[in-house]
Amino acid sequence: MTAKPIPDLHLTLASASPRRRELLARLGIEPDAVAPADIDETPRKDELPRDYAVRMAREKALAVAADGFVLGGDTVVAVGRRILPKAEDEATARRCLELLSGRRHRVLSAIALRAPDGSLRERLNETVVRFKRFSDAEIGAYLASGEWHGKAGGYAIQGAAEGLVVWLQGSHSGVMGLPLYETRTLLVSAGFALG
Ligand SMILES: Cc1cn([C@H]2C[C@H](O)[C@@H](COP(=O)(O)OP(=O)(O)OP(=O)(O)O)O2)c(=O)[nH]c1=O
Structure with missing residues (x-):
C-alpha cells in the first residue's frame, strides 16, 4: 500500500523561476509542487519598491490553490523610488x-x-549593490550575452554581471531571487520541518 501524502507537510513553490527552485534546494528543500502564480505585476501609482515587492510575494503565495505551505517570492531592482x-x-x-x-x-x-x-508570513531582504562605471564596450558585451533576459533591472548577478560588481552589502541569494537566511527563518517560524 502506498502511503498517502500528508497535505499539511507539503510545500508548493509559487514561482516559475528555476533559480528560486535551485536556491531552495540549497536549504535541502525540494518543493512537492511548483505552480507559477498568474497575477497582475503592474506596480501601483507611487508604490514604493519595498511595498511592491512584498505585495507581489504575498499575491503569488495567495494566488496558488494548494494544500500545505505555499511560498511566493518577488525580486525588485530599484534606483531611489x-x-x-x-x-x-x-x-x-x-x-x-x-x-x-x-x-x-x-x-x-x-x-x-x-x-x-x-496565515501569511512575510520577510523582506534589502541588498545594496554598486556596479562599476560601464564602458560602451562592457554594455555591448553584456547585452550580447543575453543574460539580462527576463531579469529584474536587466542583469543576473549569478552570471557575468558579478564581474562588474564593485561592492555588495546584503544577500547574494536575495539578489538572485530568494534570500536564503530570510527563507529559512520564515519556514522555521511557520513550523515547516527542515531536513
Ligand atoms: C537582479 C537579479 C534578478 N534576477 C531574477 C530573479 C527573478 O527571476 C527575476 C525577477 O522577477 P520575479 O517576478 O521576482 O520572478 P520571476 O518572474 O522570474 O518568477 P515568478 O514571478 O514566477 O516567481 O529576476 C536574477 O536571476 N538575478 C539577478 O541578479
Whole structure:
C-alpha cells in the first residue's frame, strides 16, 4: 500500500523561476509542487519598491490553490523610488544598465509563506549593490550575452554581471531571487520541518 501524502507537510513553490527552485534546494528543500502564480505585476501609482515587492510575494503565495505551505517570492531592482522593469528586450536592458552604471542601487527580495491554517508570513531582504562605471564596450558585451533576459533591472548577478560588481552589502541569494537566511527563518517560524 502506498502511503498517502500528508497535505499539511507539503510545500508548493509559487514561482516559475528555476533559480528560486535551485536556491531552495540549497536549504535541502525540494518543493512537492511548483505552480507559477498568474497575477497582475503592474506596480501601483507611487508604490514604493519595498511595498511592491512584498505585495507581489504575498499575491503569488495567495494566488496558488494548494494544500500545505505555499511560498511566493518577488525580486525588485530599484534606483531611489524608481522600480526598474524586468528586461524583456535589449533596449530595456540597455536603459537599465545605463542607469545602474557607476552607482548604488537596491535589490528588494520579498518572500511570503502561506501556512496550512491560511496565515501569511512575510520577510523582506534589502541588498545594496554598486556596479562599476560601464564602458560602451562592457554594455555591448553584456547585452550580447543575453543574460539580462527576463531579469529584474536587466542583469543576473549569478552570471557575468558579478564581474562588474564593485561592492555588495546584503544577500547574494536575495539578489538572485530568494534570500536564503530570510527563507529559512520564515519556514522555521511557520513550523515547516527542515531536513
Ligand atoms: C537582479 C537579479 C534578478 N534576477 C531574477 C530573479 C527573478 O527571476 C527575476 C525577477 O522577477 P520575479 O517576478 O521576482 O520572478 P520571476 O518572474 O522570474 O518568477 P515568478 O514571478 O514566477 O516567481 O529576476 C536574477 O536571476 N538575478 C539577478 O541578479
